[in-house]
Amino acid sequence: MEARYCCGHQGRFITIVFVLLCSNSRVSAQSVTITVNTVAPNYNSWPLAISGADLSSTCTAGGFAPRSSLTFQWRLNGTNVTALASATSTAEGTVAKDFVVVAPGRKDAGWYSCTVSNGSTLVQAFTYINVAYMEATSPLVTIKALSGQNVTLLCSVSSIPPNIMYTWYRGGSVDSSAAILGQTAPMYTVGNLSQVSAGSYLCRASNSYGSTQVAFGVTLLTPPAIRRVNTTVVTVGNTLLLNCTVDSIHPPPSYSWKSGDQPIVNTSRTTVSVGGSGGGSGLLQVRQVVYSDGGVYTCVATNSIGQDTADFSVVVQGPPYVSVSGGGVVIAPEGSTPSLVCSWTAYPPPSILWSKTGGVSVSTGGRYSTPSVGTLVIGQVGGADEGMYLCSFSNALGSGNGSIQLVVIEIPTGLVVSSVGGHSLELRWNAITSRTHVDQYVLEYGVQGNLSYKNMTFPGNSTTGMVWGLSAGSMYFLRLKAVKLGMAGTPGNQIMATTTTTVPVLALVSINPLDDARSLQVRWHISDTGGVSILVVNITVMLNGSVVQTVTVQPSWVEYWLVTGLMPTTSYTIEVSAGNAVGVSSVTSTITTPLAPPTTPTKPSIVSETSHSFSLNTLIDSVGSAPVQFILINVSELHSGQSHVINASINDTSVVQYSSDVTMTSLGISLLIEDTGGLVKPNIVYVFSVAAMNTVGASHFSEPTDPTSLVSPGYSSLYYIVAGVIGGVVALAILLAAAVLLYTRIANCSRGKRISINPYNNNSDSPLKFSGDYTSSQNAEKPKTTPSPINWSKDARQT
Numbered sequence: 001m002e003a004r005y006c007c008g009h010q011g012r013f014i015t016i017v018f019v020l021l022c023s024n025s026r027v028s029a030q031s032v033t034i035t036v037n038t039v040a041p042n043y044n045s046w047p048l049a050i051s052g053a054d055l056s057s058t059c060t061a062g063g064f065a066p067r068s069s070l071t072f073q074w075r076l077n078g079t080n081v082t083a084l085a086s087a088t089s090t091a092e093g094t095v096a097k098d099f100v101v102v103a104p105g106r107k108d109a110g111w112y113s114c115t116v117s118n119g120s121t122l123v124q125a126f127t128y129i130n131v132a133y134m135e136a137t138s139p140l141v142t143i144k145a146l147s148g149q150n151v152t153l154l155c156s157v158s159s160i161p162p163n164i165m166y167t168w169y170r171g172g173s174v175d176s177s178a179a180i181l182g183q184t185a186p187m188y189t190v191g192n193l194s195q196v197s198a199g200s201y202l203c204r205a206s207n208s209y210g211s212t213q214v215a216f217g218v219t220l221l222t223p224p225a226i227r228r229v230n231t232t233v234v235t236v237g238n239t240l241l242l243n244c245t246v247d248s249i250h251p252p253p254s255y256s257w258k259s260g261d262q263p264i265v266n267t268s269r270t271t272v273s274v275g276g277s278g279g280g281s282g283l284l285q286v287r288q289v290v291y292s293d294g295g296v297y298t299c300v301a302t303n304s305i306g307q308d309t310a311d312f313s314v315v316v317q318g319p320p321y322v323s324v325s326g327g328g329v330v331i332a333p334e335g336s337t338p339s340l341v342c343s344w345t346a347y348p349p350p351s352i353l354w355s356k357t358g359g360v361s362v363s364t365g366g367r368y369s370t371p372s373v374g375t376l377v378i379g380q381v382g383g384a385d386e387g388m389y390l391c392s393f394s395n396a397l398g399s400g401n402g403s404i405q406l407v408v409i410e411i412p413t414g415l416v417v418s419s420v421g422g423h424s425l426e427l428r429w430n431a432i433t434s435r436t437h438v439d440q441y442v443l444e445y446g447v448q449g450n451l452s453y454k455n456m457t458f459p460g461n462s463t464t465g466m467v468w469g470l471s472a473g474s475m476y477f478l479r480l481k482a483v484k485l486g487m488a489g490t491p492g493n494q495i496m497a498t499t500t501t502t503v504p505v506l507a508l509v510s511i512n513p514l515d516d517a518r519s520l521q522v523r524w525h526i527s528d529t530g531g532v533s534i535l536v537v538n539i540t541v542m543l544n545g546s547v548v549q550t551v552t553v554q555p556s557w558v559e560y561w562l563v564t565g566l567m568p569t570t571s572y573t574i575e576v577s578a579g580n581a582v583g584v585s586s587v588t589s590t591i592t593t594p595l596a597p598p599t600t601p602t603k604p605s606i607v608s609e610t611s612h613s614f615s616l617n618t619l620i621d622s623v624g625s626a627p628v629q630f631i632l633i634n635v636s637e638l639h640s641g642q643s644h645v646i647n648a649s650i651n652d653t654s655v656v657q658y659s660s661d662v663t664m665t666s667l668g669i670s671l672l673i674e675d676t677g678g679l680v681k682p683n684i685v686y687v688f689s690v691a692a693m694n695t696v697g698a699s700h701f702s703e704p705t706d707p708t709s710l711v712s713p714g715y716s717s718l719y720y721i722v723a724g725v726i727g728g729v730v731a732l733a734i735l736l737a738a739a740v741l742l743y744t745r746i747a748n749c750s751r752g753k754r755i756s757i758n759p760y761n762n763n764s765d766s767p768l769k770f771s772g773d774y775t776s777s778q779n780a781e782k783p784k785t786t787p788s789p790i791n792w793s794k795d796a797r798q799t
Contacts, residue, residue: 053104055104057099057112057114059072060095069118070116072097074115077110077111106131108129109130110128111126112126132159133210134211135212139213140214140216141153141154143219144221145218146222150191152188153187153201155168157186161208165206166184168201172202199217200217221305222249222250223307224301224306226244226246226301226310227247227310232312232315235289236289236317239289242257242297242312244299244310249303251303251305253303254301255272257284264284282299293316294314296313316347319398320345321344321400322400323342325343328403328405330404331407332381333408334411335380335382337380337381338378338406339377342391342393344400351394352373352374355390362376383408383410386435387405388404407436409482409488411491412429412432412482412492418464422501422530423528424466424469424499425476426464426466427464427465427466430463438460439460440482441462441483442457445479472499472502472505472528472531473499473500473530473532475497476499478497479491479492479494501530503580503582504529506524507525507587508576509524509525510522517593519564520562520563520566520572523559533581534578537579539561539576543572543573567593568593568595568596572591573588573589573590596625597625597693597699599622599699601619601669601690604671604705607670614686615671615672616670617668617669617670618702619667620668622665623694630649631649631655631693632645635679635686636688636689638686646679655672656671656672669690681710685709686708
């Protein structure tokens with residue numbers, strides 16, 4: 001079967017004519033028609049339904065046979081739909097079926113189709129139906145903006161047909177009196193937003209088929225602005241409530257409180273909270289108020305736009321609260337002007353009345369004055385002013401009291417000197433009798449010419465005292481003051497007294513032996529010359545009760561001296577004496593000199609040089625506390641700087657040719673240094689120095705010899721001839737010199753001549769000078785700082 005159709009549009013009718021061609025010979029060709037009649041006005045050539053009004057459509061079929069078996073099916077955009085109301089009516093040659101949509105909306109717009117079938121034949125007819133509507137995209141719009149900004153309101157609606165008329169209103173309802181004249185566009189701009197222009201706006205959109213509304217809420221974003229309040233007065237013991245309030249603002253702020261720079265937090269007495277609505281308020285609650293709660297509190301309100309602060313002044317009222325400092329005690333020297341201060345806190349300000357113990361009223365005038373409320377000043381206080389003072393405060397809410405004890409430190413009187421000594425003064429003074437006990441008396445005293453006073457204390461119940469440790473023959477200034485409760489008063493009148501003269505006050509500070517064990521450094525101190533000049537200072541050295549040395553120290557103000565010429569390991573008694581015109585004082589001490597090493601040998605003299613050895617002589621001035629055991633010879637090459645030490649026993653005859661006790665303590669030594677073992681070598685210039693060692697220790701090395709070297713041996717007959725001639729000449733000269741020397745010796749011996757040589761002293765390394773006749777003698781006098789000179793007598797063993 002082949003179907004062909006055509007569609008004709010005739011006003012409100014859509015007629016579709018189908019021509020059915022059947023190949024079956026039993027069915028004859030016939031014409032089938034379907035007509036869809038939509039009851040709605042036309043719009044843009046399409047049927048239009050009004051939103052909210054019922055939509056009805058009738059599908060009429062004709063040309064079918066048999067008509068009694070026809071079925072109808074409606075579809076919207078290809079999806080089967082069920083008619084809410086359906087009726088069937090017949091006319092001549094046709095069958096009609098109604099389709100009703102109750103209160104159609106936007107979802108009911110689209111392509112509708114009617115399908116008619118008789119079981120073997122199926123035909124369709126189509127129609128497009130629009131639904132007229134008016135809808136707001138968002139019925140309520142909220143906009144937030146800052147002050148001064150321009151805000152644009154867009155009335156967003158959707159409608160069919162699209163021809164819309166707009167009306168704007170100020171407020172939340174359609175009120176002709178609130179209509180904004182001249183505003184017919186979908187957009188309205190609120191310029192320069194302020195507190196006045198912020199609020200509600202309404203847009204009404206309408207066309208010929210209906211209307212809708214869009215509501216706008218315009219919110220002004222503002223920083224907080226705290227309402228200022230007057231001073232808050234609260235009574236002691238009540239609850240303080242401060243309300244930090246801001247006008248309705250957006251966004252709502254947060255609140256905090258502080259006192260000074262310190263934030264206020266929740267405690268057992270303090271609560272910080274937020275109350276109210278809209279902008280709200282910050283609440284500060286302080287329970288059981290005390291006077292210290294008064295002052296200035298600061299509220300801080302903050303939102304995302306800004307911040308505001310406001311100060312709240314709080315005055316606490318109540319009965320007087322009185323306090324006194326210093327434990328309620330005021331200590332004042334006699335003659336001073338003390339202030340008695342009762343500190344108070346009260347509101348309203350109180351009145352005050354001062355009184356003294358026993359109910360005696362203290363009125364202003366004369367020596368009493370009250371420069372401020374709570375302060376009593378007493379001029380030129382004396383002992384009679386001592387006592388307890390009361391301060392009484394009162395106001396309309398109550399009263400309060402305080403008490404202050406006044407302690408007056410009297411000036412001591414009657415200070416006199418009852419006895420004078422060389423180093424002491426005895427004093428006497430009058431006793432102080434008053435309400436308050438004297439803790440102690442303090443004597444201030446100083447010598448004439450020195451304004452720095454020293455202090456000496458005496459018990460509070462005493463009236464006499466002795467001052468010790470004074471300088472003899474000196475004038476002193478003295479004054480006395482009393483001490484009460486740890487505070488000193490004003491000193492009394494100053495007196496003068498002069499101590500008598502005495503012998504010097506002498507103390508031995510120290511006696512220290514020096515390293516050589518033969519010298520002592522003595523130190524002393526004269527703390528008091530006795531009031532007159534020191535005439536002489538002597539140092540006496542005694543051994544076993546006998547004086548072995550006496551030294552007069554010059555100048556006399558020197559307080560140390562070096563005593564020399566002593567023996568090691570010997571016990572000496574040292575006496576230091578000082579004398580003035582009054583007399584002599586002395587101090588003594590016993591000390592034993594320590595063990596001592598040998599003294600430094602003299603500079604060695606080179607007696608001879610050969611091709612293989614050197615001969616040296618030296619003198620050890622003192623062997624020390626024990627015999628010399630070793631001789632140390634330092635051999636140094638002059639040009640290379642290399643050196644080595646020969647350690648020879650005093651009994652090693654290969655080196656120590658001989659040793660001779662010159663005196664009880666001195667030792668002369670002759671040394672031989674040979675080239676054996678490479679100790680010395682030819683053609684090298686040497687210098688030698690010598691040290692000595694005993695069981696205590698070693699001496700320093702002596703001053704080095706003059707440079708010298710070994711005599712080079714000959715290597716030809718000419719050398720020996722020349723050497724022989726030179727040797728002969730030298731021998732002849734020696735013989736002549738020996739003859740002269742022998743003659744001189746004989747002459748000197750006959751006259752008893754003595755020639756002394758200087759040994760080492762403690763301050764010089766100068767060698768001994770060997771000359772003349774060597775007979776030993778000991779000088780009667782000795783220098784202060786050097787050993788006694790020693791003389792040698794020649795010996796047959798010396799060359």
